[in-house]
Amino acid sequence: MIRTNPELLSYTETIYHSNKHHINIEQYNPTEKIIEQNKRYNWVYIIKEGVTKCYLSDEKGKDFIQEFLGKGMEFGEIEVFSNKPSFCCIEAITELIVYKISYTHFNNLLENDKKFNKLIMKAMAEKISYKAPRHSYQQYHPIEENILKIKENFPEFTEVVSKNDLAKYLGITLRSLNRALSNLKI
Amino acid sequence: MIRTNPELLSYTETIYHSNKHHINIEQYNPTEKIIEQNKRYNWVYIIKEGVTKCYLSDEKGKDFIQEFLGKGMEFGEIEVFSNKPSFCCIEAITELIVYKISYTHFNNLLENDKKFNKLIMKAMAEKISYKAPRHSYQQYHPIEENILKIKENFPEFTEVVSKNDLAKYLGITLRSLNRALSNLKI
DNA sequence: GTCGTAATGGGACAGATGTCCTTTTTAATA
DNA sequence: TATTAAAAAGGACATCTGTCCCATTACGAC
Numbered sequence: 147m148i149r150t151n152p153e154l155l156s157y158t159e160t161i162y163h164s165n166k167h168h169i170n171i172e173q174y175n176p177t178e179k180i181i182e183q184n185k186r187y188n189w190v191y192i193i194k195e196g197v198t199k200c201y202l203s204d205e206k207g208k209d210f211i212q213e214f215l216g217k218g219m220e221f222g223e224i225e226v227f228s229n230k231p232s233f234c235c236i237e238a239i240t241e242l243i244v245y246k247i248s249y250t251h252f253n254n255l256l257e258n259d260k261k262f263n264k265l266i267m268k269a270m271a272e273k274i275s276y277k278a279p280r281h282s283y284q285q286y287h288p289i290e291e292n293i294l295k296i297k298e299n300f301p302e303f304t305e306v307v308s309k310n311d312l313a314k315y316l317g318i319t320l321r322s323l324n325r326a327l328s329n330l331k332i
Numbered sequence: 333m334i335r336t337n338p339e340l341l342s343y344t345e346t347i348y349h350s351n352k353h354h355i356n357i358e359q360y361n362p363t364e365k366i367i368e369q370n371k372r373y374n375w376v377y378i379i380k381e382g383v384t385k386c387y388l389s390d391e392k393g394k395d396f397i398q399e400f401l402g403k404g405m406e407f408g409e410i411e412v413f414s415n416k417p418s419f420c421c422i423e424a425i426t427e428l429i430v431y432k433i434s435y436t437h438f439n440n441l442l443e444n445d446k447k448f449n450k451l452i453m454k455a456m457a458e459k460i461s462y463k464a465p466r467h468s469y470q471q472y473h474p475i476e477e478n479i480l481k482i483k484e485n486f487p488e489f490t491e492v493v494s495k496n497d498l499a500k501y502l503g504i505t506l507r508s509l510n511r512a513l514s515n516l517k518i
Numbered sequence: 519g520t521c522g523t524a525a526t527g528g529g530a531c532a533g534a535t536g537t538c539c540t541t542t543t544t545a546a547t548a
Numbered sequence: 549t550a551t552t553a554a555a556a557a558g559g560a561c562a563t564c565t566g567t568c569c570c571a572t573t574a575c576g577a578c
Contacts, residue, residue, distance in 0.1 A: 202468045210468035227457035233465060256453070257446065267442070270456040271413035277460075279419060281467045282388045282396035285503035288564085309526070317471035322565055324527060474534080495556065508535055510557055 147300050147307075147315065148197055148214040149276070154265045155218030158192045158245050161255070161262070168251040174242040181222060181236040190222045190252045196242035197306055201314065202234050211315040212277075214239070214307065220269055226252060239306060284316060289326040292316055333486050333493075333501065334383055334400040335462070340451045341404030344378045344431050347441070347448070354437040360428040367408060367422040376408045376438045382428035383492055387500065388420050397501040398463075400425070400493065406455055412438060425492060470502060475512040478502055 162169045171194065174180055181187060183203055193215055200221060201211040212234060215221060221236050226249055247255070255262045284292055296303055296312075303312070313323040348355045357380065360366060367373060369389060379401055386407065387397040398420060401407060407422050412435055433441070441448045470478055482489055482498075489498065499509040 202464060204468065204472055206472075208472050210471055212464050212468075224457045224461050227454045228461055230461075233461050260443065263449065267453065267456070268413045270453070270460060271410045274456060274459050274463075275410050275414055275416075275419050277463050277467075278388060278398050281463075281503075282390065282398075285396055286390055286392075286394050310524095317467075319566055320526085321528080321567080325565085328528080505536055506556085507537080507558080511535085514558080 147296055147303060148216045149219050149272075150216045151218035151220070151269055151272070153218070154192060154220065154269055155194065157261065157265055158218075159194075161259075162245060168248065168254075170246040172244050172246050174238040174244070176238050176240055176242075178242075179235060179237045180242070180244070181232050181234070183233065183235045184231045186231045187222055187225065188249045190220060190226060190247045190249065191236075192220045192245045192247070193217055194243040194245055196238060196240045198236050198238050198242060199311060200234050200236050209314045210317055211311060214315070220266070223252070223266065223270070239311075289316065289318060289322060290330055293323075293326055293330065333482055333489060334402045335405050335458075336402040337404035337406070337455055337458070339404070340378060340406065340455055341380065343447065343451055344404075345380075347445075348431060354434065354440075356432040358430050358432050360424040360430070362424050362426055362428075364424045364428075365421060366424065366428075366430070367418050367420070369419065369421045370417045372417045373408055373411065374435045376406060376412060376433045376435065377422075378406045378431045378433070379403055380429040380431055382424060382426045384422050384424050384428060385497060386420050386422050395500045396503055397497060400501070406452070409438070409452065409456070425497075475502065475504060475508060476516055479509075479512055479516065 158169075162171075174196075180191060180198065195217065198215045198221070199211050200213050200215055201209045203209050215236075222232070225232055256266065257263075283295070287295075293316075307315070309323060310320055313320045316323065344355075348357075360382075366377060366384065381403065384401045384407070385397050386399050386401055387395045389395050401422075408418070411418055442452065443449075469481070473481075479502075493501070495509060496506055499506045502509065
């Protein structure tokens, strides 16, 4: 549930070291928001260090966490193509260090750097291919099974993610999560 | 809920007419499967005419419909980048006509045709950005509201999509869908 | 320390949903 | 027309989940 993309990270570092003029490094503290929903930005971010949550808030203030993003994950890139305001919110969970690239430079890289272009394509393809199975699984399986599956794939989940966020990731209430956990006797 | 991509369709037609050697046209009947889950293919498809459903089946045979794809939508492209077998199933709902491009040619186009490259990027970005709000909305809103929302955005949905498929799209059982519909007195 | 706030845990109840079945309707075909 | 099979509709029941509480614990600011 904490996604990473080592390949994109290492290539971004290479680009950064060969020409620092167009890429910045920024730092954020836990609970700071890097991107807010429905606002416009001109930056694409790639995570160098730390973990964020990516979530949507509905009109009633309920959050649905899409994904936890770790090293090498990019965000803000969708809006380069859609030309719309941000559709989700990105918030730091841990200390966070990011590479920050302007839209202009991002587009330059896409046009002139074939390897970068391919890596971004790949990153987007991955985002598509892990969303579908997750939502499908969540819809049709009891909460207990979803929890067991997460424990299996990310044994360290409780260390980084609060119960509240876990519930929001599963699309359920905290009460239901607690009930499920006590059924599992964890 | 029936996605389209006119821009990609018209550009594909242009490519097709300028050089027919690397793009085929194929036709399918309703209920025919173009792509099956967990199989490997070497083709990317772009819909010229008709509607398909894209769904995942779990181990118990329950289907979760990701999306209904109409004119100009592509499928099979994720696997070019991930190098994995297909993660979903694509099945014709209506009479279907598709452009079929080999992986080799698809990669050539991506490398050598900047406009094509950009259109594919855009198409993937869109796939990402409509999945998230939908699943978020579905999780937190009662079935009735989801139905009303679909009716609003796609008044013609009942004409193309069966009740059974609508239920699978909403991630609920047919029984629950019927109950909701009778509450709404539709 | 202590005050306040957030995180955690759980009881009680109502309402929503799935499962299992049966019936009705529709449409296609012999 | 008669015969199926598929789609649609819905009853009955058990279970799951959310809502609304309240209690406890942990932790940081003062």
